[in-house]
Amino acid sequence: MTTPATVATWTFQLSDVAIIIATLAGPVLAVQAQKWLEKSRAINDRRNHIFRVLMATRAARLSPGHVEALNAIPVEFYGRSKKLKPIVDDWHTYLDTLENKGNLEGQVLAVARQNAFMDMLHKISIFLGYSFNRSELEKDVYYPEGHKVIEDDQELIRRGFAAMFKEELAIPMAVKEFPATVDEQTFDNQAALTKLLTEWLEGQRAVKVEQSEGDDHISEA
Numbered sequence: 370m371t372t373p374a375t376v377a378t379w380t381f382q383l384s385d386v387a388i389i390i391a392t393l394a395g396p397v398l399a400v401q402a403q404k405w406l407e408k409s410r411a412i413n414d415r416r417n418h419i420f421r422v423l424m425a426t427r428a429a430r431l432s433p434g435h436v437e438a439l440n441a442i443p444v445e446f447y448g449r450s451k452k453l454k455p456i457v458d459d460w461h462t463y464l465d466t467l468e469n470k471g472n473l474e475g476q477v478l479a480v481a482r483q484n485a486f487m488d489m490l491h492k493i494s495i496f497l498g499y500s501f502n503r504s505e506l507e508k509d510v511y512y513p514e515g516h517k518v519i520e521d522d523q524e525l526i527r528r529g530f531a532a533m534f535k536e537e538l539a540i541p542m543a544v545k546e547f548p549a550t551v552d553e554q555t556f557d558n559q560a561a562l563t564k565l566l567t568e569w570l571e572g573q574r575a576v577k578v579e580q581s582e583g584d585d586h587i588s589e590a
Contacts, residue, residue: 415445428510452496459489
């Protein structure tokens with residue numbers, strides 16, 4: 370039969386156990402919570418870094434920084450949540466336009482790439498808590514005209530060299546003028562010099578050697 374004293378004893382013992390468990394587990398849980406917060410903060414920092422790089426280079430998409438940030442998206446935004454999965458889906462769509470899997474051409478391809486990139490960038494901005502609208506992301510960007518000219522020229526040079534090495538392009542050449550005609554005396558002198566040099570190399574003619582400062586002159590015919 371359980372008496373009030375027995376119940377009080379059990380209650381006291383259970384409360385003691387709870388206190389002991391809380392005392393022991395508290396620091397462990399606190400450490401785990403701190404680790405979780407640090408991991409979450411690191412992930413968020415990497416995602417924000419990717420977004421900042423994409424924003425800073427959205428007008429210079431051939432830059433190494435832009436390409437590196439773009440390739441990091443499927444890793445840093447991996448997940449099946451309703452907010453993460455659409456970002457990676459848009460990344461795949463943009464990649465398809467870069468590889469031109471739709472076999473588009475000219476302005477149609479350029480528009481498709483721009484739309485796919487902006488869709489992806491807009492979803493990333495919303496996920497990270499920014500309030501940009503799509504038009505701001507697309508239009509509010511500064512890119513000096515000189516940089517565009519340099520980038521276009523570099524691309525033109527790259528394509529030209531690639532076509533030349535593939536033997537798809539020949540280098541145009543034009544003769545502007547012919548060398549002046551050599552007069553007869555100069556031609557005869559060059560011929561005589563060539564003959565003497567040939568005879569000396571073949572051992573048919575010796576070289577005359579002279580010594581000065583009182584030494585006997587030595588000569589060979």
